[in-house]
Amino acid sequence: MAATLLSLLTLTIFSSILHSSKALSVNYYQQTCPKAESTITNVVKKGMMNDRTVPAALLRMHFHDCFIRGCDASVLLNSKGSNKAEKDGPPNISLHAFYVIDNAKKEVEKMCPGVVSCADILALAARDAVVLSGGPRWDVPKGRKDGRISRANDTLQLPFPTFNISQLQQSFSQRGLSIEDLVALSGGHTLGFSHCSSFQNRIHNFNNATDVDPSMNPSLAARLRQLCPMHNKVKNAGANLDSSPTVFDNAYYKALLQGKSIFSSDQALLTTSRTKALVSKFAASQEEFYEAFVKSMIKMSSISGGGTEIRRNCGAVN
Numbered sequence: 001m002a003a004t005l006l007s008l009l010t011l012t013i014f015s016s017i018l019h020s021s022k023a024l025s026v027n028y029y030q031q032t033c034p035k036a037e038s039t040i041t042n043v044v045k046k047g048m049m050n051d052r053t054v055p056a057a058l059l060r061m062h063f064h065d066c067f068i069r070g071c072d073a074s075v076l077l078n079s080k081g082s083n084k085a086e087k088d089g090p091p092n093i094s095l096h097a098f099y100v101i102d103n104a105k106k107e108v109e110k111m112c113p114g115v116v117s118c119a120d121i122l123a124l125a126a127r128d129a130v131v132l133s134g135g136p137r138w139d140v141p142k143g144r145k146d147g148r149i150s151r152a153n154d155t156l157q158l159p160f161p162t163f164n165i166s167q168l169q170q171s172f173s174q175r176g177l178s179i180e181d182l183v184a185l186s187g188g189h190t191l192g193f194s195h196c197s198s199f200q201n202r203i204h205n206f207n208n209a210t211d212v213d214p215s216m217n218p219s220l221a222a223r224l225r226q227l228c229p230m231h232n233k234v235k236n237a238g239a240n241l242d243s244s245p246t247v248f249d250n251a252y253y254k255a256l257l258q259g260k261s262i263f264s265s266d267q268a269l270l271t272t273s274r275t276k277a278l279v280s281k282f283a284a285s286q287e288e289f290y291e292a293f294v295k296s297m298i299k300m301s302s303i304s305g306g307g308t309e310i311r312r313n314c315g316a317v318n
């Protein structure tokens, strides 16, 4: 009896330690690396000055990281030997700007070696990407650990741009994210660009009755068909995700209401009354969008991973 009680107590203490070691906090590096955040921000700024597509890339990279194995920087690992990493998985087409994270890591390691995880650097860089594009700022909870596993095949668990609303909802709820989170985080598509392959289902052979998705605005459809002909030969052809692809605003939702979104998964947000009401709310008020986006980003970037270490180099396990 006493032994059972004791082991129960031990178990409780042990699991609370485990739990608290996983809880993230805003002041995590205050003692150990107080300049980490400003250093990362400066590196992101520099990257962005050379290449305006850097913020979109960092935001999408963080989303991919968190959706596969939790936010554990698995997206940053390079393939090694016979192991193909997430980076080299099928939906990697728009992932780029890994060098920005590597540069930030180098700077931070110089100040406080072995302290700041790559997963935290990516979460902070994604926040900076939003701020530097004119979007809202928030405090990022930190304390993530870096994982040791990255498999190309796992990326098949990311939501596809052809998903309908029930598939999207399922993909998000499997990660503890709600319908509100789905609609708010889809607002990430206010930044960036898509290759033709990600929306070709909507503009060629949509179904056996029509080539073009009837829910798409006809002039947008015509423009996309011009940019992306059926047998497109132009490498990196594609379209911006909204009319202001380097500005973090609510133009994505306004366009969406006019049938001017790029992916089926965007258009799908109009197919239930609940999600459509949220789209309308965010189209009408940028402040409400910002508030919801921040809340949902903090949730997404807290999806816990099985990380165990602070990588020395973000592309390789220690």
Ligand code: HEM
Pocket: 053, 055, 056, 057, 059, 060, 063, 093, 094, 095, 096, 159, 160, 161, 162, 163, 168, 185, 186, 187, 188, 189, 191, 192, 193, 194, 195, 196, 197, 198, 241, 263, 265
């Ligand atoms: C709801 C499910 C989602 C789907 C199906 C989806 C799908 C896609 C696809 C297919 C692309 C274009 C890839 C290409 O062809 O180049 C893309 C781009 C992008 N996505 Fe998403 N996405 C989703 C959610 C998110 C979330 C939650 C975020 C961040 C909060 C995000 C941020 C971005 C950004 C910033 C880009 C542009 C990347 C660039 O220009 O480099 N997406 N997304």
Ligand SMILES: *[C@@H]1O[C@H](CO)[C@@H](O)[C@H](O)[C@H]1NC(C)=O
Pocket: 087, 088, 089, 090, 092, 093, 095, 096
């Ligand atoms: C995407 O994967 C392909 C091979 O599957 C690889 O050649 C390419 O370099 C990868 N892209 C990035 C950005 O890692």
Ligand SMILES: *[C@@H]1O[C@H](CO)[C@@H](O)[C@H](O)[C@H]1NC(C)=O
Pocket: 153, 154, 156, 157
């Ligand atoms: C890759 O993932 C798919 C779907 O998630 C699964 O059916 C397949 O068996 C996996 N392949 C490998 C080699 O793990």
Ligand SMILES: *[C@@H]1O[C@H](CO)[C@@H](O)[C@H](O)[C@H]1NC(C)=O
Pocket: 164, 165, 166, 167
């Ligand atoms: C979404 O697609 C899945 C798989 O094709 C299908 O089973 C489901 O009925 C669809 N849901 C809606 C709302 O269209």
Ligand SMILES: *[C@@H]1O[C@H](CO)[C@@H](O)[C@H](O)[C@H]1NC(C)=O
Pocket: 208, 209
């Ligand atoms: C083609 O579309 C018609 C109606 O639009 C439908 O009845 C028919 O089953 C479809 N055929 C195939 C092969 O999908």
